[in-house]
Amino acid sequence: MEVFIARYYFDIEESGFFVRDTNGVECQTKDAARHAAIDALRRMAMDALGRKDQHIITIAVRDDAGIFVLQASLRLDTG
Template identity: 35%
Template structure:
C-alpha cells in the first residue's frame, strides 16, 4: 500500500490496491516513477509543494519514503518585470 501526500495543501491520497513488487529496487523505482507522475499533475499549481510517498508493506510498516520539496522564489525584481535572461 502507498500513501501519497501533498504537504502544502494537506491532501492525502491512499492507494488501497497497491502494487506488488518482488524486490526493494523495484519498490524504489515504482515510488520514484509515481512521484514524477504526481509532479506532472500538481505543478505548476502554486509556488510551494512538498510531495511525499510512503510505501508500506503488507503489515502496514513503512519501508520507503520518497519526498520532493518544490519552491519558486523570486530573488529580486527587474525593471519592466522581465528577466535579465531572455531565455528564462
C-alpha cells in the same frame, strides 16, 4: 525457481492532503517499490508544473504487513 512477488502500498501526502493506498502494487523487490515511488513523484511533479505554488509531496511505502519500508519526498516550488 519460484519468484516471490510482494504487494506494496503507496500512501501519498501532498501539501497536507493525505490518500491512503488500499489497493497496492505488486513488486518483485523493495528496490522495485522504490523505483515505483520515484516514478510516481516524477509524474505528480509534472502535473503540478502548471500551478504556481509550493508542493511538498511524500510517498510512504508499506509492505503487506503494514510496516513502512521506505519514504520518498519531493519539494517543488513553481511560483
